[in-house]
Amino acid sequence: MSALRVLVWNEGRHEKQDEAVGRVYPNGLHGAIADGLREAGFEVRTAVLDEPEHGLTEDALAQTDVLLWWGHKAHEDVRDEIVDRVQARVLAGMGLIVLHSAHFSKIFKRLMGTTCNLKWREIGEKERVWVVNPAHPIADGLPDQFVIPHEEMYGEPFGIPEPDSLVFISWFAGGEVFRSGCCYYRGQGKVFYFRPGHETFPTYYQAEVRQVLNNAVRWAAPTNGPGVPVVHVHEPLEDVPVWRG
Numbered sequence: 001m002s003a004l005r006v007l008v009w010n011e012g013r014h015e016k017q018d019e020a021v022g023r024v025y026p027n028g029l030h031g032a033i034a035d036g037l038r039e040a041g042f043e044v045r046t047a048v049l050d051e052p053e054h055g056l057t058e059d060a061l062a063q064t065d066v067l068l069w070w071g072h073k074a075h076e077d078v079r080d081e082i083v084d085r086v087q088a089r090v091l092a093g094m095g096l097i098v099l100h101s102a103h104f105s106k107i108f109k110r111l112m113g114t115t116c117n118l119k120w121r122e123i124g125e126k127e128r129v130w131v132v133n134p135a136h137p138i139a140d141g142l143p144d145q146f147v148i149p150h151e152e153m154y155g156e157p158f159g160i161p162e163p164d165s166l167v168f169i170s171w172f173a174g175g176e177v178f179r180s181g182c183c184y185y186r187g188q189g190k191v192f193y194f195r196p197g198h199e200t201f202p203t204y205y206q207a208e209v210r211q212v213l214n215n216a217v218r219w220a221a222p223t224n225g226p227g228v229p230v231v232h233v234h235e236p237l238e239d240v241p242v243w244r245g
């Protein structure tokens, strides 16, 4: 089987505008995320907001099995027609992995249909990520819990629809909890939201986090290849009489 084709999309603004972020992620958040996925054997490309069509051309998406999305300060700069295009690809079967502050991205809010609101606090506290569904493929190879030493806190209530599967719940040193690994089916596509990954912390270098993303790519990949939406009248398979009333 040929390697899954992964596209890591990043807004790419913090790294340029904030020296502290550039120090943690000299090749951008997308660079660090892509490195971990390449080590796992995936065929990985990257794209950023400031490329033409945000690097999300029809052609780029046609060559993508799973798209990862990191964004924070420039959600509104993502053009609506590109969001329409990504949404259509997800509904046709492309996997989508939504990271951290991308809970407020246009594409995630579109796919959820809810506010995606949450509480947050940025003091670099400890996050303990609990596996609450050890049988789920995204939990493969992980311990029953792992610690991220310093992270931003996200707290419940998280304004999302009830997940189709919940894989992780995070606990924070300040006392809050959060549904930090949420799976959804949308059309023929699969969507995974993963909470950790604030831009000033080296979260995307951590082994357990990379394991989660590797597992998530495998889970979110199209099962039978991206399909075509079914929108036609269907002839009966059996010899069935037409009821005339």
Ligand code: ZN
Binding pocket: 100, 101, 152, 197, 198, 199
């Ligand atoms: Zn953040």
